[in-house]
Amino acid sequence: MATTVSTQELPPPMALFRLATGFFVSSALYVAATLKIADSMVDGARGSAEIAAAVGAHAGALHRVMRLLVSAGVFAEDGAGKFVLTPIGACLRSEVPGSVRAGILLFGGLTQTAWSELLYCVETGNPGFTKAYGKDSFAYMEEHPEVAAMFDAAMASFTKQIVAAVVAAYDFSGFGAVMDAGGGDGELLAGIVTANPKLRGVIFDQAHVIARARNKIRDLGLAERCSLVAGNFFKDVPEGCDAILLKHVIHDWNDEQATAILKNCRRALRPGGKVLIVEGIYPVRIDQSEICKGVTGNDVNMLVCTGGRVRSEAEFRAIYEASGLKLARIVPTQSRVSIVEGTLV
Numbered sequence: 001m002a003t004t005v006s007t008q009e010l011p012p013p014m015a016l017f018r019l020a021t022g023f024f025v026s027s028a029l030y031v032a033a034t035l036k037i038a039d040s041m042v043d044g045a046r047g048s049a050e051i052a053a054a055v056g057a058h059a060g061a062l063h064r065v066m067r068l069l070v071s072a073g074v075f076a077e078d079g080a081g082k083f084v085l086t087p088i089g090a091c092l093r094s095e096v097p098g099s100v101r102a103g104i105l106l107f108g109g110l111t112q113t114a115w116s117e118l119l120y121c122v123e124t125g126n127p128g129f130t131k132a133y134g135k136d137s138f139a140y141m142e143e144h145p146e147v148a149a150m151f152d153a154a155m156a157s158f159t160k161q162i163v164a165a166v167v168a169a170y171d172f173s174g175f176g177a178v179m180d181a182g183g184g185d186g187e188l189l190a191g192i193v194t195a196n197p198k199l200r201g202v203i204f205d206q207a208h209v210i211a212r213a214r215n216k217i218r219d220l221g222l223a224e225r226c227s228l229v230a231g232n233f234f235k236d237v238p239e240g241c242d243a244i245l246l247k248h249v250i251h252d253w254n255d256e257q258a259t260a261i262l263k264n265c266r267r268a269l270r271p272g273g274k275v276l277i278v279e280g281i282y283p284v285r286i287d288q289s290e291i292c293k294g295v296t297g298n299d300v301n302m303l304v305c306t307g308g309r310v311r312s313e314a315e316f317r318a319i320y321e322a323s324g325l326k327l328a329r330i331v332p333t334q335s336r337v338s339i340v341e342g343t344l345v
Contacts, residue, residue, distance in 0.1 A: 023112070025072045028065050029092075030108025032074070033101045037066075038085060038092035041075075045082035097160075102153035110147060114304050121303050128304040137305050142208060152212060156187045159247070163191035165335035166278060172196045175242040179204055181233050181265065182249040186213040188278070189245070190220050201226040204238060233261050237268040244269060247278035247337075251298070252308040255319055262323035266344065275325060275342035282312040294336060316340050 010018060032038065035055040040046070046054075048063035055062075070077050074089040085092075091100050114137075117128030129137045141148040172178060172192050179202040180189040186203045193201040201222070203213050207230035217226050229238050234257070237244065244265045250258045265275050282299065286292045299310035311319070317327040325342040332338050 024068065026108055026112065028068050028072075029074065029104050030112070031065055032069060032092055033104040033108065036094060036101075037062075038089055038101075039094055041083065041085050041089075042093065045078055045080070045084045047080075047082050051083065100157055102150060102157050106150055106154040110150075111301070111305060115301075118300075118304060127307040129306070136307075142206070145208065148208060149212070152185050152209065155248070156185050159184070159187040162278075162333065162335040162337050163188055165333035166337070166339065167191055167195045169331050169333040170276070170339050172199060172243070175199060177202065177241040178243045178245060179238065179241040179268075180245040180247065181205075181237060181261075182246060184209060184213065185216050186226065186228075187216070188247050189226065190217065190222055192245075193222055193225055194220075199225070202238065202241060203228045204231060204233070206230065206232065233264055235264075237264045239268045240270065241268070241273065242270050243274045243276055245276050245278060250277050250308075250319070251279050251302050251310050252306045254307055254309070255315075255322075258308075258319050259322045262319060262325060262342070266324050269344060271344070273344065274328075275320075277316065277340040277342070278337050279340065280310055280336055281330065281338050281340070282310045282315070284312065291336065 035057060037051060037055055040051050040054040048066055049059040051057075051066070052059035052062045066075055066083050067077065069075050069089070070083070073086055074092070075083045076086050077083055090096070091098050092104070093099055094101050114127075114129040114132045117131040120126070120131050121128045127136065129140070133140050135143075141151055166188065173196055175196075176198075177200040178189065178192060180186070181204045183189050183203040183205055186201075189201045189203055193199050203210065203217070203226060205213065210228045210230045214228055217223055217228065231238070233249075246261070246265070250261065253261065262275065269275070280295050280298060282295055283292060286296060295310055302308040302310060309315075313327075313330060316330075320327045320342045323342075324345055326345050328341045328343045330338050330340050
């Protein structure tokens with residue numbers, strides 16, 4: 001029986017080579033997601049020729065890629081040489097709970113191309129995305145609605161994984177109205193409003209995003225309790241809410257830009273209001289834990305794609321103070337995000 005060997009158990013040269021070739025698997029995952037291979041496997045074990053015919057691929061080449069993904073635990077191969085989904089591979093399916101297909105399409109395609117400019121980032125401090133595509137990521141998505149839709153779908157799938165954790169960790173019942181600034185399709189706000197029947201919600205984002213969010217809010221039956229406002233949080237933020245949520249927004253921007261957003265949020269708050277940044281916290285020390293791998297990877301991804309960063313508690317405190325706010329507390333959740341609560345000074 002084959003045994004699994006971790007990177008730490010390999011001889012150092014092989015361990016380093018394994019790290020350097022990690023893109024082998026990520027590229028294969030992108031292919032599997034693009035061709036919807038997992039969707040073609042829901043009825044049980046299938047041979048590579050059968051899968052290839054279903055997805056429009058070359059049977060021999062697909063077989064080799066499938067076996068690479070077997071080695072990574074995405075698929076399994078039975079005694080007859082047919083392939084089946086594993087619990088990990090099932091998350092490649094479309095439109096199912098826990099699906100990460102949209103995220104793999106985003107990170108395996110557009111984002112991976114931007115990462116090819118990491119050396120440029122390190123030499124200049126500038127985002128690799130701009131070097132790769134000739135404009136920043138937000139301008140690019142505004143000009144390419146199909147990419148923006150994929151980005152929204154990926155962010156929504158990630159948000160679904162944290163909604164319950166945020167609702168369980170933080171008491172929203174004392175607020176009358178909560179705004180999700182940069183709220184995307186409204187996944188997080190919908191979860192909060194649903195769990196707090198007396199709460200009114202506002203989704204604030206760019207016009208092309210609001211158009212997509214409107215459909216979700218309507219389909220969830222929340223149109224009477226949630227309003228949708230289009231705008232730019234660098235210019236102004238709608239007034240009248242007791243709390244303003246910023247989920248995975250501030251990490252997109254450098255300190256000067258983040259402070260500008262927070263100042264506009266402060267001006268928009270009702271007296272006694274709160275700003276709630278929902279993001280990961282950069283640890284004081286880095287080890288080889290899964291949490292540290294996730295945080296450090298996301299931090300460099302922000303460097304590559306937007307010029308932003310994942311911040312430590314001290315760095316959150318600094319941008320709050322520069323914005324006329326005070327870091328009141330950090331509320332951990334059962335997911336990998338915390339709620340960084342800011343109050344008016």
